[in-house]
Amino acid sequence: MSAEAIQSRREWLLSDRPASRVQARLGRAYVAWRRFSANRLALVGLLIILALMVVAALAGVLAPYSATVGDLKNARLLAPSAEHWFGTDDLGRDIYSRIVYGSRWTLYVVILVAIIAAPIGLLVGTVAGYAGGWTDTILMRITDIFLAFPKLVLALAFVAALGPGIENAVLAIAITSWPPYARIARAETLTVRNSDYIKAVQLMGASSFRIVLRHIMPLCISSLIIRVTLDMAGIILTAAGLGFLGLGAQPPLPEWGAMIASGRRFILDQWWVAAAPGAAILIVSLGFNLLGDGLRDALDPRSGDQ
Amino acid sequence: MTAAVAIEGLEVVFDRFRALKGVSLEVREGESYGLVGESGSGKSTLLRAITGLAPVASGTITVNGKALGKTRDKAFYRDVQMVFQDPYGSLHPRQTVDRLLQEPLAIHGIADGEKRIERALDEVGLGKGFRFRYAHQLSGGQRQRVAIARALILEPSILLLDEPTSALDASVQAEVLNLLEEVRRRHKLTFLMVSHDLAIITHMCERLMVMQNGDAVETLTASQLIGHRVSEDYTRNLLRASEGFVRTA
Amino acid sequence: MSDTLLEVDDLRVTFPTRTGLVQAVRGVSFSLGRERLGIVGESGSGKSQTGRAIMGLTPPQAEVSAKKLAFGGIELLSISSRQRRSLRGNRIAMILQDPKYSLDPVMTIGRQIVETLRTHEKVSKADARERALAMLQAVQIRDPARVFDLYPHEVSGGMGQRAMIAMMLITGPELMIADEPTSALDVTVQLDVLKILDKLVAERGMGLIFISHDLRLVSSFCDRVVVMYAGKVVEQIKASELRDAQHPYTRGLLNCMPRIGFERHPLPVLDRKPEWAA
Numbered sequence: 001m002s003a004e005a006i007q008s009r010r011e012w013l014l015s016d017r018p019a020s021r022v023q024a025r026l027g028r029a030y031v032a033w034r035r036f037s038a039n040r041l042a043l044v045g046l047l048i049i050l051a052l053m054v055v056a057a058l059a060g061v062l063a064p065y066s067a068t069v070g071d072l073k074n075a076r077l078l079a080p081s082a083e084h085w086f087g088t089d090d091l092g093r094d095i096y097s098r099i100v101y102g103s104r105w106t107l108y109v110v111i112l113v114a115i116i117a118a119p120i121g122l123l124v125g126t127v128a129g130y131a132g133g134w135t136d137t138i139l140m141r142i143t144d145i146f147l148a149f150p151k152l153v154l155a156l157a158f159v160a161a162l163g164p165g166i167e168n169a170v171l172a173i174a175i176t177s178w179p180p181y182a183r184i185a186r187a188e189t190l191t192v193r194n195s196d197y198i199k200a201v202q203l204m205g206a207s208s209f210r211i212v213l214r215h216i217m218p219l220c221i222s223s224l225i226i227r228v229t230l231d232m233a234g235i236i237l238t239a240a241g242l243g244f245l246g247l248g249a250q251p252p253l254p255e256w257g258a259m260i261a262s263g264r265r266f267i268l269d270q271w272w273v274a275a276a277p278g279a280a281i282l283i284v285s286l287g288f289n290l291l292g293d294g295l296r297d298a299l300d301p302r303s304g305d306q
Numbered sequence: 307m308t309a310a311v312a313i314e315g316l317e318v319v320f321d322r323f324r325a326l327k328g329v330s331l332e333v334r335e336g337e338s339y340g341l342v343g344e345s346g347s348g349k350s351t352l353l354r355a356i357t358g359l360a361p362v363a364s365g366t367i368t369v370n371g372k373a374l375g376k377t378r379d380k381a382f383y384r385d386v387q388m389v390f391q392d393p394y395g396s397l398h399p400r401q402t403v404d405r406l407l408q409e410p411l412a413i414h415g416i417a418d419g420e421k422r423i424e425r426a427l428d429e430v431g432l433g434k435g436f437r438f439r440y441a442h443q444l445s446g447g448q449r450q451r452v453a454i455a456r457a458l459i460l461e462p463s464i465l466l467l468d469e470p471t472s473a474l475d476a477s478v479q480a481e482v483l484n485l486l487e488e489v490r491r492r493h494k495l496t497f498l499m500v501s502h503d504l505a506i507i508t509h510m511c512e513r514l515m516v517m518q519n520g521d522a523v524e525t526l527t528a529s530q531l532i533g534h535r536v537s538e539d540y541t542r543n544l545l546r547a548s549e550g551f552v553r554t555a
Numbered sequence: 556m557s558d559t560l561l562e563v564d565d566l567r568v569t570f571p572t573r574t575g576l577v578q579a580v581r582g583v584s585f586s587l588g589r590e591r592l593g594i595v596g597e598s599g600s601g602k603s604q605t606g607r608a609i610m611g612l613t614p615p616q617a618e619v620s621a622k623k624l625a626f627g628g629i630e631l632l633s634i635s636s637r638q639r640r641s642l643r644g645n646r647i648a649m650i651l652q653d654p655k656y657s658l659d660p661v662m663t664i665g666r667q668i669v670e671t672l673r674t675h676e677k678v679s680k681a682d683a684r685e686r687a688l689a690m691l692q693a694v695q696i697r698d699p700a701r702v703f704d705l706y707p708h709e710v711s712g713g714m715g716q717r718a719m720i721a722m723m724l725i726t727g728p729e730l731m732i733a734d735e736p737t738s739a740l741d742v743t744v745q746l747d748v749l750k751i752l753d754k755l756v757a758e759r760g761m762g763l764i765f766i767s768h769d770l771r772l773v774s775s776f777c778d779r780v781v782v783m784y785a786g787k788v789v790e791q792i793k794a795s796e797l798r799d800a801q802h803p804y805t806r807g808l809l810n811c812m813p814r815i816g817f818e819r820h821p822l823p824v825l826d827r828k829p830e831w832a833a
């Protein structure tokens with residue numbers, strides 16, 4: 001594309017007088033993107049997360065060995081080499097391949113928790129904030145009860161009740177991570193519910209359901225996205241913690257937390273068994289944090305008329 | 307002639323605070339009626355009570371012959387619409403003008419949306435070019451025009467105006483006041499208009515009520531006010547103040 | 556004018572923005588003696604930025620330039636920021652539109668006035684208190700001793716603005732810049748505050764720059780009016796001669812307001828010409 005064409009496209013996006021719904025929306029997204037991409041570290045974070053997705057999608061191609069079946073006879077606890085980039089574990093499995101496949105489980109946990117916990121928090125928070133009165137009191141007391149326990153302890157209790165396994169771990173984490181989202185959504189709702197623009201919709205005769213769903217929720221979503229992204233690192237660590245305690249992913253699943261757990265027995269002599277998944281967790285957590293920070297700048301609801 | 311809005315002994319209480327202490331008024335059909343008074347006198351509260359946004363402790367409100375209860379039905383909002391004071395606060399920050407205008411149509415299941423939106427924008431002098439802008443892409447006067455378009459799109463018969471121009475520059479204020487007069491004439495609207503500025507009220511309204519501390523001070527016609535034929539000192543003070551600063555040597 | 560307090564020549568204030576440089580003030584010139592000068596114009600015309608540039612309160616990202624910006628013979632743009640600070644609040648004072656934002660919310664009104672005084676003058680605590688109370692009395696606060704111990708949120712808007720004026724006047728400034736000091740107040744309260752300001756200015760022989768969007772109010776209060784449009788001065792005129800204003804913008808501003816007893820339907824509106832901004 002010529003420089004001129006790019007320039008005119010940019011002008012089209014930044015136009016103060018969009019001519020169609022699509023242009024208005026794209027223009028808005030473009031402004032957010034410009035703010036986001038002005039932050040180098042945020043781009044690094046985005047890159048890490050994109051890389052994680054690519055690795056998960058192409059795990060079959062990228063991994064040279066099986067993630068679950070090892071060569072017990074010849075390849076136990078080998079140090080990193082050209083053949084096994086990150087070495088092998090006690091069952092003779094290639095750690096690099098396990099990490100590559102493990103990315104799928106990390107994504108699985110993160111995405112499931114996000115799509116379960118965030119909507120619950122959003123719903124509880126906006127309804128409590130908008131309705132006020134008894135509804136608010138009851139919903140917020142429930143939230144407080146959940147918040148009173150440390151997340152890992154609560155998750156442990158749930159897993160203990162539901163039985164170990166990665167699905168239950170996800171469920172337990174989701175159940176324990178919605179309360180902060182409900183708090184955020186409620187706080188946000190309280191600041192907008194008395195605004196004139198919400199009153200104006202009430203004066204159109206809109207139902208409370210419609211007001212919450214179509215006018216208040218969209219205003220809470222950006223702070224929620226930011227918070228969820230920043231929480232991702234914690235979610236990954238909780239999942240890993242559960243895996244580490246033997247309550248999350250069960251062998252032979254190549255879940256990173258479980259991998260650290262099984263590597264801890266050799267931590268002094270065969271450090272790579274635990275170090276590789278540890279580094280993977282670290283990098284992905286960092287990626288989510290950087291991304292979250294960038295999103296905060298780009299989507300900040302207060303600077304955010306754009 | 308029937309009354310478009312009739313209020314009898316209206317009392318509004320917030321927690322313990324009596325914001326309106328038994329106010330009565332009657333706005334005739336097609337009339338433009340003004341409410342003046344200093345800030346905190348209960349003008350906005352009166353409008354809010356009509357729309358159901360303020361807690362009515364006692365008194366009755368009748369709109370187009372129907373007595374209103376605690377809640378308002380959808381049909382009420384097709385008769386009565388409101389324009390707010392602050393043009394920066396009354397438009398949703400994440401919605402385009404198009405979306406803002408579509409909302410009332412969607413709520414009331416009105417079919418010919420496209421046409422109505424275009425007509426409403428034309429009517430308030432904005433035209434198609436503004437249809438897909440967000441609030442932050444509009445000036446204060448343009449925002450107030452959008453708010454007026456939104457209020458008119460359901461074709462109400464009564465428009466409640468809460469200081470619609472007090473946040474605008476004088477030149478923009480003139481444009482918006484002219485627009486309001488024009489739409490009132492065209493749609494034969496009844497206005498109930500709040501302002502702290504006597505000059506605006508005499509310009510826009512045939513009759514007015516002066517309010518202070520939640521009470522009615524007196525009810526006047528515009529010509530009585532213009533002729534300084536007022537009976538209360540409070541009104542006289544307001545009149546004097548609206549003539550600007552007078553240096554007493 | 557022999558007794559010139561402030562001279563402004565070709566003042567410019569430029570803001571860098573994402574879409575390039577924005578000139579908020581584009582070559583404003585005027586001079587001020589011991590008189591009341593009004594600056595009027597629509598919002599965004601650069602009135603506040605002009606006042607802030609004189610005061611030295613321009614936001615740090617913006618650039619101020621002027622051929623001359625002299626206060627009592629001191630070239631304001633060439634002195635150090637420390638000297639500038641000591642002028643500010645001492646010999647030049649500023650009142651802003653909303654006292655809520657300019658008074659410190661966690662300090663009583665009395666203490667704020669006392670501290671202001673003591674940062675600029677060496678006076679004992681007791682003397683400072685005496686003078687603060689006298690000043691509160693001077694701005695016609697009926698019960699100065701009570702108001703002295705109140706926090707800003709405990710007083711009404713009119714009272715807060717009076718307290719603000721008291722705080723600004725306590726050091727006896729020679730120039731006062733009032734940026735829409737009464738726009739947030741009710742008309743009746745507005746006149747009370749103006750009366751106080753008027754009396755103090757007359758008694759102390761201060762120069763006053765009164766910034767407002769309300770041409771009618773300014774013309775009834777000030778001696779001279781500077782009319783601004785898009786960062787430029789389009790007209791300077793004696794307030795008493797405003798009726799004979801030449802510039803169509805000034806006349807438009809005067810005409811477009813409804814007036815009691817002068818029925819005009821529709822109201823005349825401004826027909827903005829691009830050459831006004833040129």
Ligand SMILES: Nc1ncnc2c1ncn2[C@@H]1O[C@H](COP(=O)(O)OP(=O)(O)O)[C@@H](O)[C@H]1O
Pocket residue numbers: 320321323325343344345346347348349350351352
């Ligand atoms: N939601 C509310 N809760 C408590 N007090 C209120 C509320 N709304 C208004 N008031 C009080 O009612 C009085 C009248 O307010 P309002 O009708 O807004 O006055 P006006 O519009 O005449 O300036 C004020 O003293 C105000 O503080």
Ligand SMILES: Nc1ncnc2c1ncn2[C@@H]1O[C@H](COP(=O)(O)OP(=O)(O)O)[C@@H](O)[C@H]1O
Pocket residue numbers: 570571572577578579580596597598599600601602603604605614
């Ligand atoms: N922080 C800022 N960044 C960019 N532009 C600004 C900033 N502050 C003011 N301006 C510009 O300066 C112009 C004049 O502002 P101002 O002096 O506050 O106007 P007035 O007081 O006359 O309403 C505005 O139109 C605005 O574009």
Ligand SMILES: [Mg+2]
Pocket residue numbers: 349350351468
């Ligand atoms: Mg009000």
Ligand SMILES: [Mg+2]
Pocket residue numbers: 602603604
């Ligand atoms: Mg200003």
